Structure formats: structure tokens, C-alpha cells
Amino acid sequence: MKNIITIGMLILALVFSVNAMASEVIQGECLAYDASTNIVKVKEFDTNFSKEFKYGRPTANESELDLSNAQIGMKPEPKDILRIAYKVDGSKKVGLKVMNVSKQDLMKK
16 A cells, blocks of 8 residues: 555656656745745755655755745645745746645545
8 A cells, every 4th residue: 555655656746747847846844835925935855755754854955935826736834745846047946836745645534
């Protein structure tokens, strides 16, 4: 069952990245989301998945992304685990699509 979940997550990541053509993907914990400026701050996770860290291990990296024109499934809230496809525009990360991974997991139960 866990292999099926892992394969499903990989397929979702592939579909997510293909849909966001030539974009990068970041996954991590939402630290803050300001709806008035559409800026989200995320603590990035790596891709070392385990029972203890099912979304990856937290890293020391924090990123701010502009979600002004992004497709957002569920409004990000602090502590949510987000997967964001984005492009770099100068020194700014511009979100294209936001998937709220932790809330999707809750919907499956």
C-alpha cells in the first residue's frame, strides 16, 4: 500500500511539473501566507522521504513566492505542506500552481 502511495505521489509530481512547463517545484511547510499581497513563505523540504518524514526532511532554506497569478487549489495556511510549481523572474519566484498536499491527504481518509 505504501508503495502505491509513493508511486502516486511521484506520478502527481510528474503531472504537476509537466503542466507547469519549464518550471521548478518546491515542497515544504507554509510558514505564512499574506492574502493581501499574495506572498507565501515556505520552509523547504528535501526529497528524502521516510516514515518519520513522509513529505521529506525540513532544510534550512526558506523561500518567498508571489502567488498573484497562480492556480491555487486550497488557500495556504501556516503548517500546511505545499507543493508549488514556479518560475524565476529576475530575483523573484513566481508561483504557477499550488497544491496543498497535507489537506489532500486529509480528504483521502
